[in-house]
Amino acid sequence: MRQILKHFSRRSIIYVILNALLILAQVWLELKMPDYMSQITVLTQTPNSEISAIVLAGAKMMLCALLSLVTAILVTILSAKVAADYSWCVRAKLYDKVESFSLEQMNRFSAASLITRSTNDITQVQNIIVFGMMAIIKAPVMSVWAITKISGKHWQWTLTTAMCVVVLCFVLIICYVFALPKFKRIQTLTDNINRISRENLTGLRVIRAYNAESYQEEKFEKANDELTKNNLTAHRVMSIMGPSMMTIMNAMSVIIYFVGAFIISESVGVQRLTTFSEMIVFSQYAMHVIMSFMVLNMIFIMAPRAIVAAKRINEVIDTEPTIIDGELTVNDKKAVGEIEFKNVSFMYPDASDYVLKNISFKAKKGETVAIIGSTGCGKSTLINLIPRFFDASEGEVLVDNINVKDYKLEDLHNIIGYVPQKAVLFSGDINTNVAFGSNGKGIYTQDDVKNAVKIAQAKDFVEKMPHQYESDIAQGGTNVSGGQRQRLCIARALCREPEILIFDDSFSALDYKTDRALRNALKEETAGTTNIIVAQRIGTIKDADLILVLNEGELVGMGKHKELLKSCQVYKEIALSQLSQEELEK
16 A cells, blocks of 8 residues: 555645545444434334424434435545546656666566556556545444444344454455465566567568468467456456355344344343344444445455556656766857767676677767677667667766766757667657757757758658648658658757767668768768767768777777778678679779
8 A cells, every 4th residue: 555655646645634534424424324223213113202203313314324425426536536646646757767767677677568557557556546545444444433333232243243254354365365466467467468469560561471460369369368367267266255245244134133033032121122223223333344344345356456556666666767867967068079988898787798898989079980890799789878878887988078977868968869770750740750859959940850851861752742841750650661761860860950960770771872962961061060870881881080890899990991991801891791892992
């Protein structure tokens, strides 16, 4: 419960206190009704009783019932408001926390699991707040208050009620012990089915192209069957509670009346009437005790999943970001865009070996530094250290002679234009995708967007679209080609007018002509910008001011194109695999 309450806002706590007071009023009204029933019973059995007295007692009983209904409605409204406020607060905390995660932390939780935690898990907790707030407060108060009302009556009835309560507690504990592990498993299986569904939706074209529908269907059915079986097992266990409680409640009523018959038969005169009235009242109070446990039945059904969900939510919220924000702002000094790596090594958490080993180089303002190497040699990892998607395990990454760890992340990112290896577009239009985010320098104008699109060699296809710069872009950019997506991503980076441009294999989907035109445009329009380019094509990087050659995480060559052809065997092998000797010498 503490895991849930820790995220309540001050307003929600006030609502909870008000709710508790209303529930206490409701319990008092409900427990007052058996007293009036006792009066009516005595009056109807007493000779010469006035009808007006019976009607008055009945009217008071009806008023209590009406007021109890009003308080129940108010309790439900306040509970829903508290639950909605809780969901909003926790969802915002989750979103903010995930936004602060490093790439390593994102991979540790997985996107499918984070989606489940932000939706299904929050819904589970929200449901128990709505339905549980009344039950958690009302049931204990009702049962204790009712027991105090019947204490001191005939010990046989008290013993019967106590025995029924003990049996009920035993049933609840047994069900809870057996159901909780299943509900924990259900949440994990929900993550799994979300992951498979997400894979199927994102990879639909590949699945169809390879006729893998039946294979994917089998994967989904296996996950679906496992989730269904766990759900059925858990709910079969929990389904025992309802019939068990009804049986116990009915048995208790029969036993109370059966015992009462013997007690009444042994009474004489007026004592018989008093005992009969006490039996009616006692049975009503005892019924309230059992009904309280029946209300708790609903909570015990929902609580296991809600507890597991709350733990999963808190696991994300309580995770401290591994990337700690610095204190230096770019306003403290003029950004130039100079980059330097000093003996940088990097190892992924829990990995057995370094991905990058002792990397050192310097990129001056306005220079173009290219990085090339075989697949998996650490090229993307190296450039991801500049915007601090990861932090170096050893050594220093400097921007303008200052360690990137000392910058405020927002200010560091303001001077960087980043184009990822996988082109990512967002639902909206071309304007919103190119003028995406903020660079801390002001609002982007339409001219800024057009200029960026022009440099990125995207003007031709953009202006041929039905609504040009206001043309819709589907989620993920699925309504444009791979090369068009890549150029729009490049335009987005250029629109920021950053001091540093990072291209992570961002020209791979472009034809040679467009590639050449784009590099020429970049050279003219971004003369004072430092460019870091990861590429596989020799033609893309051979004009760079400095080329870094990586092999198995180590820097095995550094220099210009012609220098590396003579001094670096790895670079020469890559070059000869793409171009002839004559083409390389041009």
